[in-house]
Amino acid sequence: MHRDFILNLEKKVFTGQDISYEEGCRLINLSDDALFEIIASAERTRRHFKGIEINLCSIVNAKSGMCQEDCSFCSQSAFYNTDIQTYPMIEPKDIVNAAVNAAKNGAREFSIVTSGTAVGSDEDISILIDAIxxxxxKTILERCASLGITKKEVLLKLKEAGLQSYHHNLETARSFFPNICTTHDYEDDVNVIKTAKELGFYICCGGVFGLGETKEQRVELAVTLRELGVDSIPINFLNPRPGTPLENANHLTPIECLKIIALYRFMLPQKDIVICGGRPANLRDMQCLIFAAGANGMMIGNYLTTMGRQVEEDLKMIRDLGLKPRIN
Ligand code: SF4
Structure with a gap:
């Protein structure tokens, strides 16, 4: 029975029809027995729309901690007592060096990430412009930044300097957001995405899963991202950080992670789906199935405050699967 349902979804996607919220909810609620049928279909869908090239991206944490927001999953929030290293904006040369290393490792995109509500001081803006x-x-990397709820004038200056993509996560569904953050509104995040899109940036916007949201709220976020017309969806899985309110949350199971990836491939079939933070901690030995489940991208190297896997292991995984890193 679930086989017919999955094949019917695949047919809809291949003929350009949207998967509805209700269909998404049915898909994400299928039993674990259906996993390999879901994956087989998601793999065909990814190959059809995205082929065998995998987008690899890397980040630098250019300004760490001391954030005035209270996102309950985040070790960089000043509200919580965590053991991360905190520092103000690093020098342009250090950002550029990190980018050069990312390019050597095989990354195609590179994002400058800063903690805090927004970047606004003249000094920080000037560092970012020099770094861009x-x-x-020095590289042919696609240049991206993740700078919070940054104002239009600042985004414009950065675009003129050569910034191509803007990253800003919605984190979770609108209906669950007040459980995760109380210091700003969901609409503030939505508006920065709309502004960056208006300015012509490639939009990278996704969320963190495993925050306590329901399966239906995972579908709700997919619908919102589809309505916003984002280009790329970074998928993060919570890796609970000591000292944060979610420190005792359970990891998702690998099967739940794979179902989330497949849901996003079905609901946003033409978009880039990039697996980011929490991959090794949540998927463990099943990491190689992320591409069959529908992902066509992966963050390599370290995350913001936690370590990633060895890059060579990730590159080997891609080669072993008969896939290859996207070059341009
Ligand atoms: S997720 Fe971003 S905005 Fe929220 S606390 Fe962390 S650094 Fe601040």
């Missing part, structure tokens, strides 16, 4: 120029000069 340097990355452009």
């Amino acid at each position: 120029h340097g990355i452009k000069q």
Whole structure:
């Protein structure tokens, strides 16, 4: 029975029809027995729309901690007593060096990430502009930044300097967001995405799963991202951080993670789906199935405050699967 349902969804996707919220909910609620049927279909869908090339991206944590927001999963919030290293904006040359290393490791995209509600001081903006120029000069990386709820004027200056993509996660569904963050509104996040899109940035916007949201709320977020017309969806899985309110949350199971990835491939079939933080901790030995489940991208190297796997292991995994890193 679930086989017919999955094949019917696949047919809809291949003929350009949207999967509805209700269909998404039915898909994400299928029993674990259906996993390999879901994956087989998601793999065909990924191959059809995205082929065998995998987008690899890397980040630098250019400004760490001391954030005035209270996101309950985040070790960089000043509300919580965590043991992370905190520092103000690093020098442009350090950002550029991190980008050069990312390029050597095989990354295609590179994002400068800063903690805090927004970037706004002249000094920080000038560092970012210098860093963007340097990355452009020394690499062919796609240049991305994740700078919070940053104002339109600042985004415009950065675009003029050569920034191509803007990353800003909605984190979770609108209906669950007040459980996760009380210091700003969901609409503030939505608005920054709309502004960046208006300015012509490639939009990278997704969330963190395993925060206590329901399966239906995972579908709700997919619908919102589809309505916003984002280009790329970073999928993070919670890796509970000591000192945060979610420190005792359970990891998702690998099967839950794979179903989430497949849900997003079915609901946003033409978009880039990139697996980011929490991959090794949540998927463990099943990491190689993320591509069959529908992902066509992966963050390599370290995450913001936690370590990733060895890059060589990730590259080997891609080669072993008969896939290859996207070059341009
Ligand atoms: S997720 Fe971003 S905005 Fe929220 S606390 Fe962490 S650094 Fe601040």
